Amino acid sequence: MPVVTDLDAVPLTPVYTIVITEDDQASVDGQSVEKLHGQDAREAALADVRERAARRGHPVRVNAKEPDGSVWPLIVDYDGAVTPLEAPHPAPPAPALPAQAPAPVYSAPAGEPSLPPPTGEPVIPAPAAPVVDWMAPLPEEFREMFEQVKGADATGQLAAAAVAAQDLEDALDDAFGPVHPYTVNVLAVRAYLNLRMGHWAMAMALYLQAAERRHQQQAPREETLRLARQGHFCWKHLAKPSPKYPGAYDPATAIQWTAEVLRVLRTVGAEEVIVVTTEKWAAELPSAAAS
Template sequence: MSTPLVTIALASDGRSWVDGTEVQATEGGLDQARAAAMGHVAQIARQRRGPVRVEATDPDGAVWRVVVDPERGILEPGEARELPDDPDANAVAAAYAQGVAAVNQALADGLELVATRRACELEAEAIAQHGSDHPYVWRTRELRAHTAYRVGMAGMACELYLEAARGWRELGSDAYWGAIQRAYAMWHHTQDEEGRTVWLGEQLVDELRLGASRAGGGKSAGTLRAVLRRIDELRMEGFVI
């Protein structure tokens, strides 16, 4: 997997451009322009879920090169290496392995509330370390959904899986279909928790329509028809006034 190149151009008046697009700094000056440009590159690395090479040109023509890695920050080219070929975080990252094991053990011991709290903590750690749209965040969101189901909150589990599905769709990830399938399964277990069954069904329909191309034609269409049919049934049964 090759590492993409991003170019930065810096001007002495505090302006900067990343791949030809101007990036606005909060204040003037070269240092602020450099910081704004590197912040923009860091966002690109997170969205691509992998490192990017940076070639930056200062106002005096000096060129400097670094690698921006979403996991390890700014590296010298010699320090950088390719990330494992697991952009969807199918394998549990080493940094979270102990926490995930603790959640699973708590569930096995019948300590569902402990598991739920630890899953929330893991998600907060992932957001703090990688930003809110990183694959690790969506995997921990799915872990939260699983623990919600285990404590009898299928509606909450459905909602969390839907959030994960949206995140995967925005990343263009094949993990979308797994998340939307789990959301659909949780929806079937929802017993009108606080009147949310129809509302969740409508959210599921909206997401299935948005993710139809990602989910893959026939499977998505069949699920969509099933959800719409069930929503109609619920309305006829009086779940919605």
């Protein structure tokens, strides 16, 4: 099957993220991929991405993360062609600054779990000032969809709110790309909704993805670190039993995600105390998972 030869013709966004775990499970952009009979995780993930390419009508870019932490940049076409790249995908140009006034922040109800304020000094210097307005309201044509998310949340219909948020994120991804502030902010809302539903692994994956995308776009650092800490918060309760969240404990899943959690924490410059503590808990995980 021919590979893609005109790499410059492939749009810079979206860049889908495939994660393959040691137990042969796969996810695409934080969503689990169901394997068909006879498929392994890589085949199932690539089939999922091929469908996305078919819907868009052109090849798409992919970062495939292996269980050992290695990342392979690929281009995947809807006909099944997979083209490995010798270098990472080029960064997309920064979106133009929206002209809207700041909008109210979508905030969690009181009493929801969160990590304490940051401690220690950042591992890396703070990035330059953001080039886009991360507080800008959604364009008018998307606000009704966002009201559906908020309405379902307000009435306790968290599953419906999560579905509506996924639909909104997909629409924003199609219109602006996966790293635009509009899209990433809704991705963070999805993470928050999954955490409230007790979907700890999914919430962790979405929080980490949102934090990394914000970091790539030099978004305001405080919120980027908060999202990374929330991803770590989810991992911590997968890794260690807690009387407050007894249903979260899943050391096998924590083991699968340890390398990714540490990679994102280091990438965004999380506090050294969080990284060191994660490494310490991770070292205790194999025996915990076997017991």
